[in-house]
Amino acid sequence: MVRKFLMIILGFFIISSSFLQVSSAILPGEIYEDSVVLTYRNVTVYAPAVAETDNGYVGVLSTITVTIQSNGSRRVFVDTLPLTQIDMQGSARLSVKVASALVKNDDRCKINPDEYDYFFVVRTSAPIIGGPSAGGVMTAAVVSLLEKWTMDNTTVMTGMINPDGSIGPIGGILQKIDAAYSAGATRFLLPKGQMTYTEMITETTTENGWTQTVSKPVTRNVAEYALDNYGIEAVEVEDINDALLYFTGWEFPAAESNGSITTEDYINSMKPLATNLLDNARTSYTNASDSFDNSTIPNSWPDYYKNQVTDFLNNAHERLIDSENWYEQESYYTSTSKSFQSLIDSHFVTYACNYFSVDDKQGYVGSLLDEARKFHSNKSSLAKNAEVNGSISLQCVGAAQKRASDADSYLSDAESSYQNGDYLTALYKISYAMQRSESIEWWLGISSYFNDTGDITADELKALAGEYIEDAQQAVVYSGVILEEMGRSSSYLDDAEGLLELARNDKENGYPAAAFFEALEALVKANLALEIVDGVDEDKIERAQESASSSIAESRNRGVEPVLAVSYYEYAQSLVNESSIDVAMVYYKYSGIIAGALGFTSTCGGQSSRYIGVPPKISVSPWDRGAVKYLEYYIFFVIVGGIGGVGLGILIGVASSKKSEYKTKSKKYKQRSIDDYYKKQRQYFSEDEIPPKYKGLLQKKQIR
Numbered sequence: 001m002v003r004k005f006l007m008i009i010l011g012f013f014i015i016s017s018s019f020l021q022v023s024s025a026i027l028p029g030e031i032y033e034d035s036v037v038l039t040y041r042n043v044t045v046y047a048p049a050v051a052e053t054d055n056g057y058v059g060v061l062s063t064i065t066v067t068i069q070s071n072g073s074r075r076v077f078v079d080t081l082p083l084t085q086i087d088m089q090g091s092a093r094l095s096v097k098v099a100s101a102l103v104k105n106d107d108r109c110k111i112n113p114d115e116y117d118y119f120f121v122v123r124t125s126a127p128i129i130g131g132p133s134a135g136g137v138m139t140a141a142v143v144s145l146l147e148k149w150t151m152d153n154t155t156v157m158t159g160m161i162n163p164d165g166s167i168g169p170i171g172g173i174l175q176k177i178d179a180a181y182s183a184g185a186t187r188f189l190l191p192k193g194q195m196t197y198t199e200m201i202t203e204t205t206t207e208n209g210w211t212q213t214v215s216k217p218v219t220r221n222v223a224e225y226a227l228d229n230y231g232i233e234a235v236e237v238e239d240i241n242d243a244l245l246y247f248t249g250w251e252f253p254a255a256e257s258n259g260s261i262t263t264e265d266y267i268n269s270m271k272p273l274a275t276n277l278l279d280n281a282r283t284s285y286t287n288a289s290d291s292f293d294n295s296t297i298p299n300s301w302p303d304y305y306k307n308q309v310t311d312f313l314n315n316a317h318e319r320l321i322d323s324e325n326w327y328e329q330e331s332y333y334t335s336t337s338k339s340f341q342s343l344i345d346s347h348f349v350t351y352a353c354n355y356f357s358v359d360d361k362q363g364y365v366g367s368l369l370d371e372a373r374k375f376h377s378n379k380s381s382l383a384k385n386a387e388v389n390g391s392i393s394l395q396c397v398g399a400a401q402k403r404a405s406d407a408d409s410y411l412s413d414a415e416s417s418y419q420n421g422d423y424l425t426a427l428y429k430i431s432y433a434m435q436r437s438e439s440i441e442w443w444l445g446i447s448s449y450f451n452d453t454g455d456i457t458a459d460e461l462k463a464l465a466g467e468y469i470e471d472a473q474q475a476v477v478y479s480g481v482i483l484e485e486m487g488r489s490s491s492y493l494d495d496a497e498g499l500l501e502l503a504r505n506d507k508e509n510g511y512p513a514a515a516f517f518e519a520l521e522a523l524v525k526a527n528l529a530l531e532i533v534d535g536v537d538e539d540k541i542e543r544a545q546e547s548a549s550s551s552i553a554e555s556r557n558r559g560v561e562p563v564l565a566v567s568y569y570e571y572a573q574s575l576v577n578e579s580s581i582d583v584a585m586v587y588y589k590y591s592g593i594i595a596g597a598l599g600f601t602s603t604c605g606g607q608s609s610r611y612i613g614v615p616p617k618i619s620v621s622p623w624d625r626g627a628v629k630y631l632e633y634y635i636f637f638v639i640v641g642g643i644g645g646v647g648l649g650i651l652i653g654v655a656s657s658k659k660s661e662y663k664t665k666s667k668k669y670k671q672r673s674i675d676d677y678y679k680k681q682r683q684y685f686s687e688d689e690i691p692p693k694y695k696g697l698l699q700k701k702q703i704r
Contacts, residue, residue: 198534
């Protein structure tokens with residue numbers, strides 16, 4: 001009963017705080033009832049968004065008041081007004097997860113984030129706001145509250161938060177900068193790699209009496225737009241650590257990397273597997289070649305079967321040579337991948353040769369299909385029953401379950417092809433499923449080379465997979481909205497949607513570890529749909545490589561060996577060497593997010609935050625200057641007292657105070673408060689402030 005009473009009071013405190021002028025000062029407080037004490041702190045930040053009008057898009061601002069309360073259990077509460085188009089609960093939950101992981105590994109912070117509850121009160125003047133693009137600033141706010149760091153109130157940020165702490169891409173950057181100006185921002189933080197934008201320019205030329213109008217894309221710079229129009233400094237941030245530096249002047253120390261991605265344990269675990277697979281691939285190719293030489297495969301119009309089988313045999317040989325080359329370079333995961341591809345093709349050649357040599361072709365394929373089902377049933381049961389005890393077994397079991405799930409899918413396709421009389425296709429699907437099933441035990445055995453770290457129960461794994469599935473769902477929906485606005489499409493978004501569906505199915509079908517990693521891959525591809533909508537270049541590849549390398553080092557610094565992330569990093573490097581940079585980009589990103597998610601999921605290790613100095617142009621809140629800092633608290637409790645008297649019947653004497661005003665020293669740019677912003681109602685800029693290209697825009701409806 002006491003706790004319910006305290007929660008009611010706290011609810012009034014939190015909701016009423018959203019009506020105060022925006023401030024980045026952390027507001028502490030305590031509520032006493034008998035022997036129970038609830039301690040809370042809150043901070044209010046801006047979250048820029050974009051509103052749709054009849055003539056285009058304009059920027060608008062929302063305020064997010066974040067409150068942390070002691071005696072909690074890491075529950076997350078979100079109150080939005082109006083309701084959001086894209087679920088903001090997921091972004092709020094993920095921001096708490098990432099912030100908690102950072103704080104847990106900070107030796108100087110004695111707070112346990114799991115013993116707090118988290119409240120997010122979101123207010124905007126427009127009917128709909130978006131959640132994902134506010135994830136970064138919400139994470140920064142939660143970290144600041146837990147660490148008791150003061151946030152700069154002239155910095156505004158946009159960007160998604162990913163499970164590894166990286167900042168994901170967003171849309172509508174220019175419009176959001178317009179909105180940031182209305183709050184007097186002097187610095188605008190945006191995701192790394194989004195400093196340029198494309199603008200369509202129309203040119204009209206007249207020559208020899210002929211007039212020609214041509215529209216062409218022109219690349220512009222976001223920093224120049226922000227500085228030239230508003231005097232705002234635009235800064236790219238790659239992860240939450242970068243954002244915290246600009247918001248608070250604090251950051252968590254980056255992990256030191258020794259420059260080596262592979263370790264002795266990794267090599268010891270992968271080399272035997274690569275050796276075994278390479279030997280199998282050699283034997284299988286030799287057998288396939290012999291079978292082909294002795295076969296009588298027809299080769300006449302319209303089906304040149306022998307030519308088709310020849311192509312598969314050649315592919316098997318090429319992949320075998322690739323495997324041998326990568327093995328010599330000690331790229332053992334890449335070697336195993338090439339051996340795996342060679343094995344599939346060579347086994348198919350053997351199956352095809354046997355198929356054309358028997359009279360009962362349907363019976364032959366049917367018997368192979370039955371054999372594959374039994375083989376897969378035995379192997380998949382190993383994956384389903386494998387225990388996940390820590391981060392190493394999570395990765396190995398996840399890889400094994402992923403292969404079991406793939407084999408399920410290929411066997412289902414083989415069954416369909418068989419029923420439709422497409423026997424050769426069925427044979428290839430059977431070959432793939434058999435090899436995928438064979439690899440299940442390989443991955444389960446790799447965990448024996450490492451010491452497992454952390455502690456993950458079966459229920460925790462299912463919950464974790466469910467959370468990441470929802471995070472990926474948000475990213476998929478958000479990317480779809482932005483791409484639609486841009487009039488663009490992306491195969492990465494289609495892939496992400498497929499992976500998301502697969503993750504949901506695998507979670508329900510007894511493969512929760514596979515679902516965990518499939519959700520991460522879906523998140524990666526949903527982000528890439530926006531990040532590389534204009535293609536992949538060397539700069540993006542280099543940045544993805546460096547980010548993945550840093551995440552691997554950070555994971556190890558937290559006491560987690562990211563064996564799966566290292567494998568994909570190695571494979572990405574081989575793809576770069578083969579000039580497959582688009583696919584390499586996916587694997588670098590996937591490697592990085594796996595390493596990051598493992599590190600942020602773990603509670604191992606420990607590191608200390610350190611103050612390295614506030615970057616230039618950051619302003620100090622007036623509430624930190626002497627006794628005046630208590631004035632805001634005084635006003636806060638006066639308002640709450642009034643509300644409490646109406647809601648609870650508790651009469652609190654109302655005191656009056658004189659409010660001091662703080663004016664930003666600027667000759668050209670005037671800082672405005674959220675009160676001014678709300679007074680404008682549906683007018684986002686005054687007549688002398690609105691950019692020329694937005695004048696006359698009415699009937700605003702926010703879309704994200």
